[in-house]
Amino acid sequence: MAKELTATQQKILEFIINYRADHGMPPTLAEIAGNFGYKNRATVQQHLQALEKKGYIKRNSRVARGIELTVEDKYFVSRPVLGEVAAGNPLTIYPDAIDSIELPTIAHTPRDSFLLRVKGDSLKDAYVFSGDIVIVNPNILPVNGHFVVAILDDAAVVKRFFKKESVIELHSENPEYQPIVLKHGYENFKIVGVVIGVYRSMDKIAG
Amino acid sequence: MAKELTATQQKILEFIINYRADHGMPPTLAEIAGNFGYKNRATVQQHLQALEKKGYIKRNSRVARGIELTVEDKYFVSRPVLGEVAAGNPLTIYPDAIDSIELPTIAHTPRDSFLLRVKGDSLKDAYVFSGDIVIVNPNILPVNGHFVVAILDDAAVVKRFFKKESVIELHSENPEYQPIVLKHGYENFKIVGVVIGVYRSMDKIAG
DNA sequence: TATGTCGCCATACATTTGTATGGTAAATGT
DNA sequence: ACATTTACCATACAAATGTATGGCGACATA
Structure with missing residues (x-):
C-alpha cells in the first residue's frame, strides 16, 4: 500500500x-x-x-x-528529551538532548515547554514512574501543590512545591524521602518549571 | 496585566x-x-x-x-472525552462526550484518534490508573501485547491483546482479573482501537 | 448635545499562496 | 541511442489572504 x-x-x-x-x-x-x-x-x-x-x-x-x-499516526513525531530528572535523589542534568521520544501527534508540545524523562521512584504515589515523560512549562508560576522541576546544586529534581512563610519545601510523594527545605534566597536553587502533564507511550510496554 | x-x-x-x-x-x-x-x-x-x-x-x-x-498556556484547550472505559469490568460506553479534559497545548489530537477516561484498576500493573486519559487510535492493527479498546457485548474495555491460533485473548495486567477468551468470529466483539499513549494532567493532583 | 466606543459593512489593494505550463540538466534504464 | 524518471528553474495567473480606509447605526456617557 x-x-x-x-x-x-x-x-x-x-x-x-x-x-x-x-x-x-x-x-x-x-x-x-x-x-x-x-x-x-x-x-x-x-x-x-x-x-x-x-x-x-x-x-x-x-x-x-x-x-x-495521512500517515500521521504511523509517523510519530520525534521530540527531544532534554535530560533525565530525578524523582528520588538528584541526578545530573544534561546540556543537550539525551534522547528523543516518539510522541503521537497528540503531543504538540507548546513551544515554551519541554520534555524530561523521569528516573527514580519518589513520585510513585503520584503515579509517576521511572521512564515516564513529564511535560514541563517554564513560564508558569508554581503554586502550592504543583509539581515542579528544580535545579538544586547542579542537579535536577522533580518534587512537589510548597511555599511557606520563610522557606520553600520540596516534597516527594514517596514517604521514604524526606522533604527538602530551602530558605528564601538560597543561591544554588532555581525553579525550572511546572510539570503540566505526564505522558507515557504504550509501545514501550507492548514491545 | x-x-x-x-x-x-x-x-x-x-x-x-x-x-x-x-x-x-x-x-x-x-x-x-x-x-x-x-x-x-x-x-x-x-x-x-x-x-x-x-x-x-x-x-x-x-x-x-x-x-x-500568547495566553495559550493559561487557556488550556478543552477536548472531548468520548466515554469511560473499564479497565476492570466492562462499563457502558456513552454515545456522546461525557466530559472534557483540559489538555495543555498538547492540543492537537490526530483527527482519527480520540480520548477515553479510564475507570477501574485492572491496568494498575501497567501504571494506568482510574482517571487517566488513554489516547486511542482506531486505525492501527493491534499486534500481540498492544493495549486495545474493545467493544464486548455493548460495553467497552481496555485490555491487553493477544491473538493466538484459534482464539483472541484479552488480558488484564491485574492478576485479580481472569483473561477473556474469544473465538475468532465472535459476533458481539469489535476492536475499537489501539491505545497509543496515556496522559495525565497534573493540575488535578495539585488542586 | 456632543463625543466616543463598539460592531459591522463596503471597497480597494498588495502580498501571499496555490496552481499550471513549459523548459533544462543529470541520472537511469532499455 | 533513445526514452523515462527525477529534480530543479522561470514565468504566469487566479484565488486566497492580510491590510487599510471610510462609512453607518446603536449605545453609552460626559
Missing part, C-alpha cells in the same frame, strides 16, 4: 511533519521551498503532488497550508 | 483556540468571518487588532494563519 518515496520526497515529508510539530500547523509551499533552498514553489508543488499520488498526504485545494498528513 | 475583553472579542478568541485544537492550525480571517456570519474580513481584522493590542494574541504580518496565542 505504501509506495516507495524518493529521497527528496522523504525529506520533504519529514520536513512537513517536523514543521507541524514545531509550529502547530503545516508549512506553505514557499516555506518548504525556503527550507530547501528552492527558488521556486512549483518545485515543491510537484513533490507534493507526488506525495499525494502515493497516498502520504492529502491536499485541500487553494487553502493556505492545506496539507494533511 | 490581562485587559478586559468585550463579549465579541472573547468569542473570537475562543473560536481561535478551538479551531486550533480541531484543525491543528489557526484559522484565516475569512474562516473566522465565515463562522460568525460576517460578510467581511475587515471586521475580523479589527477584532484581531484589538486582541493583539490587549496582549492576547500575536500576529505575524502577511503570513497566512499567522495568529499566535
Whole structure:
C-alpha cells in the first residue's frame, strides 16, 4: 500500500511533519521551498503532488497550508528529551538532548515547554514512574501543590512545591524521602518549571 | 496585566483556540468571518487588532494563519472525552462526550484518534490508573501485547491483546482479573482501537 | 448635545499562496 | 541511442489572504 518515496520526497515529508510539530500547523509551499533552498514553489508543488499520488498526504485545494498528513499516526513525531530528572535523589542534568521520544501527534508540545524523562521512584504515589515523560512549562508560576522541576546544586529534581512563610519545601510523594527545605534566597536553587502533564507511550510496554 | 475583553472579542478568541485544537492550525480571517456570519474580513481584522493590542494574541504580518496565542498556556484547550472505559469490568460506553479534559497545548489530537477516561484498576500493573486519559487510535492493527479498546457485548474495555491460533485473548495486567477468551468470529466483539499513549494532567493532583 | 466606543459593512489593494505550463540538466534504464 | 524518471528553474495567473480606509447605526456617557 505504501509506495516507495524518493529521497527528496522523504525529506520533504519529514520536513512537513517536523514543521507541524514545531509550529502547530503545516508549512506553505514557499516555506518548504525556503527550507530547501528552492527558488521556486512549483518545485515543491510537484513533490507534493507526488506525495499525494502515493497516498502520504492529502491536499485541500487553494487553502493556505492545506496539507494533511495521512500517515500521521504511523509517523510519530520525534521530540527531544532534554535530560533525565530525578524523582528520588538528584541526578545530573544534561546540556543537550539525551534522547528523543516518539510522541503521537497528540503531543504538540507548546513551544515554551519541554520534555524530561523521569528516573527514580519518589513520585510513585503520584503515579509517576521511572521512564515516564513529564511535560514541563517554564513560564508558569508554581503554586502550592504543583509539581515542579528544580535545579538544586547542579542537579535536577522533580518534587512537589510548597511555599511557606520563610522557606520553600520540596516534597516527594514517596514517604521514604524526606522533604527538602530551602530558605528564601538560597543561591544554588532555581525553579525550572511546572510539570503540566505526564505522558507515557504504550509501545514501550507492548514491545 | 490581562485587559478586559468585550463579549465579541472573547468569542473570537475562543473560536481561535478551538479551531486550533480541531484543525491543528489557526484559522484565516475569512474562516473566522465565515463562522460568525460576517460578510467581511475587515471586521475580523479589527477584532484581531484589538486582541493583539490587549496582549492576547500575536500576529505575524502577511503570513497566512499567522495568529499566535500568547495566553495559550493559561487557556488550556478543552477536548472531548468520548466515554469511560473499564479497565476492570466492562462499563457502558456513552454515545456522546461525557466530559472534557483540559489538555495543555498538547492540543492537537490526530483527527482519527480520540480520548477515553479510564475507570477501574485492572491496568494498575501497567501504571494506568482510574482517571487517566488513554489516547486511542482506531486505525492501527493491534499486534500481540498492544493495549486495545474493545467493544464486548455493548460495553467497552481496555485490555491487553493477544491473538493466538484459534482464539483472541484479552488480558488484564491485574492478576485479580481472569483473561477473556474469544473465538475468532465472535459476533458481539469489535476492536475499537489501539491505545497509543496515556496522559495525565497534573493540575488535578495539585488542586 | 456632543463625543466616543463598539460592531459591522463596503471597497480597494498588495502580498501571499496555490496552481499550471513549459523548459533544462543529470541520472537511469532499455 | 533513445526514452523515462527525477529534480530543479522561470514565468504566469487566479484565488486566497492580510491590510487599510471610510462609512453607518446603536449605545453609552460626559
